[in-house]
Amino acid sequence: MGTEEKTNTCGTICLKYLLFTFNLIFWLAGGAVAAVGIWTLVDKSEYISLLASSAYSASAYVLILAGVVVVATGILGCCATIKEHRGFLIVYFVLLLFIFLLEITAGVLAYVYYQELSDELRVNLKEKMVNQYQQPGQDHVTQAVDKLHQDLKCCGSNNFTDWRDGEWNKALAGDRVVPDSCCKTPSDLCGRRHHPSNIYNVEGGCISKLEEFILQHLQILGGVGIGLAFIQLVGMIFTCCLYRSLKEEPY
Structure with a gap:
């Protein structure tokens, strides 16, 4: 009988150390997850205004929220583990599930x-x-397009000939063929020459460049979100095991 009690006690102590260690790592991971979400929004954030869907930014905001909750949950998990409080462990488990x-x-x-x-x-x-x-009231789009041209070294959605259409060409182009931001060395009215030596003229235009850029960010977002989610399953298993190993205590 005494041997069985000692075994249970040792098991509980091991679970406490495992869960405490997990919580420290989890707390650091929460900061990293929030940082990835913030980085996604800040890095080339102007491009978001060129997208019709909000799914890209929504993914980043969800990760930021998850990261903030993770940090708070990690602190709660450490307290629950140290105090061996079953009530705290239940709350901790629910928060892990939410994250x-x-x-x-x-x-x-x-x-x-x-x-x-x-x-x-x-x-x-x-x-x-x-x-x-x-166009009036579209400064955010103008800044995004100029930055897109310069950062990704492209001109127009498919190629520079796209600028022959639309409102810009009708009212604002003057004798320019493309906006000045298409130039490899931007200067006033440099967009009058569309020779490849003067402007960016890449195959696939800005669509292919922007698609590649966003896909890289989405892969990081998806990998971080799903990867950390499955790691959390380990934490939930530890929590359940520790909960069952502790004696019933009044809340």
């Missing part, structure tokens, strides 16, 4: 948008660029 669902949601959103991205860009990007560029 798990958040991260799965972020991963699914990233995957769904991954499948729709190419079609969305081909349908919407040219329309938004040529009809909203340098």
Whole structure:
């Protein structure tokens, strides 16, 4: 009888150390997850205004929320483990489950948008660029297009000839063929020459460049969200085991 009690006690102590260690790692991971979400929104955030769907930014916001909740949950988990309080462990388990669902949601959103991205860009990007560029009240689109041209070294949605259409060409182009931001060395009215030595003229235009850029971010978002979600399953298993090993205590 005494041997059995000692075995149970040792098992409980081992579970406590495992769960405490997990919580420290989990707490650090929460900060990392939030950082990935913030990085996704901040890095080339201007491009979001060129997208018709909000799924890209929604995935990032879900990860940021999950990261913040993870940090708070990690602190609660450490307290529950140290105090051996079954009530705290229940709350901790519920929060882990909530975060798990958040991260799965972020991963699914990233995957769904991954499948729709190419079609969305081909349908919407040219329309938004040529009809909203340098138009009144569309400063965010103008800045996004200029940054897109310079950062990704492209011109137009499919190629520079896209700029022959739309409101910009009708009212604002003057004798320019493309916006000045298409130039390899931007300067006033440099867009009058569309020779490859003067402007960016890549195959596939900005659509292919932006698609590649966003896909890289979506892969990171999806990988972080789903990967950490499954790691949390380990934490939930530890929590259940520790809960069952502790004697019933009044809440």
